[in-house]
Amino acid sequence: MVRELLKNAALRLTNSDTPMLDARVLLAKVMGAENAAMIFNMPNEKQIKTFQEYISRRQNGEPVAYILGEKEFMGFTFQLNSDTLIPRPDTECLVEKVLELNRISSPKILDLCTGSGCIGISLAKMIDKSTLELTDISEGALSMAKLNANELLASDSTKVYSLDILNEEISGKYDIITANPPYIEREIAKNLPVSEYEPMRALDGGEDGLTFYKVISKKAFSALNKGGMLALEIGYDQKEKVCSLLTDFSEVLDFKDYGGNDRVIVCFK
Ligand code: GLN
Numbered sequence: 035m036v037r038e039l040l041k042n043a044a045l046r047l048t049n050s051d052t053p054m055l056d057a058r059v060l061l062a063k064v065m066g067a068e069n070a071a072m073i074f075n076m077p078n079e080k081q082i083k084t085f086q087e088y089i090s091r092r093q094n095g096e097p098v099a100y101i102l103g104e105k106e107f108m109g110f111t112f113q114l115n116s117d118t119l120i121p122r123p124d125t126e127c128l129v130e131k132v133l134e135l136n137r138i139s140s141p142k143i144l145d146l147c148t149g150s151g152c153i154g155i156s157l158a159k160m161i162d163k164s165t166l167e168l169t170d171i172s173e174g175a176l177s178m179a180k181l182n183a184n185e186l187l188a189s190d191s192t193k194v195y196s197l198d199i200l201n202e203e204i205s206g207k208y209d210i211i212t213a214n215p216p217y218i219e220r221e222i223a224k225n226l227p228v229s230e231y232e233p234m235r236a237l238d239g240g241e242d243g244l245t246f247y248k249v250i251s252k253k254a255f256s257a258l259n260k261g262g263m264l265a266l267e268i269g270y271d272q273k274e275k276v277c278s279l280l281t282d283f284s285e286v287l288d289f290k291d292y293g294g295n296d297r298v299i300v301c302f303k
Pocket of ligand 1: 118119120121122125146147148149150151152153213214215216235236237
């Protein structure tokens with residue numbers, strides 16, 4: 035019976051690349067099970083109704099992560115809302131590079147444009163005795179970042195506050211500054227399929243896609259301690275342009291993601 039329910043749901047998800055997986059994950063959520071392979075009883079009527087609602091949302095193109103309200107990143111579960119981007123596996127490369135290249139013990143970390151908080155919180159979980167500040171312009175994103183920090187890190191060890199990086203200054207001094215800012219050219223961002231559900235504010239990098247990098251490269255340099263690191267996620271075609279903004283830094287390294295695209299720049303003051 036459960037198989038039948040899943041099969042019929044998957045048949046409705048013609049626009050998904052992974053219809054059966056989507057149906058399984060959504061049914062598991064409805065039934066509070068670890069995964070759909072663990073479901074032995076037929077869901078009750080109320081659960082079936084919720085499941086069918088989830089399937090309809092998925093059928094309309096809503097990403098599974100938004101329907102679930104969560105996404106796994108670096109092995110941790112982050113809560114999401116419509117003001118946060120869905121954390122991407124490519125962004126895990128940024129976190130891994132920071133972990134690999136950090137030379138400072140007990141670092142002070144600042145994550146700009148934090149969204150769900152996935153970058154900063156993952157780093158703070160994995161770097162011993164680090165302190166963390168998460169900033170964003172979006173109140174909706176900040177409420178999620180706060181929730182995720184409370185859930186995943188020791189209570190009140192993290193400062194979460196509003197910072198409009200384009201118009202405000204960074205006030206403290208840090209050893210690690212990270213950012214996955216909006217970096218898609220405005221005209222392209224408007225027509226991206228993901229922009230139907232993901233916040234335009236988290237995608238739109240201005241006319242040339244570089245608005246945030248131009249500002250962050252300057253403000254982060256001033257706010258870093260000597261030897262400190264700035265780590266940026268970039269678009270697949272932005273390496274040269276972003277590197278040319280980082281001439282103040284003493285060492286600029288670039289890295290590819292798992293798909294072989296340029297994705298991360300790490301530089302040191
Ligand atoms: N830092 C968050 C992420 O990497 C949000 C990025 C953004 O909103 N541009 O998912």
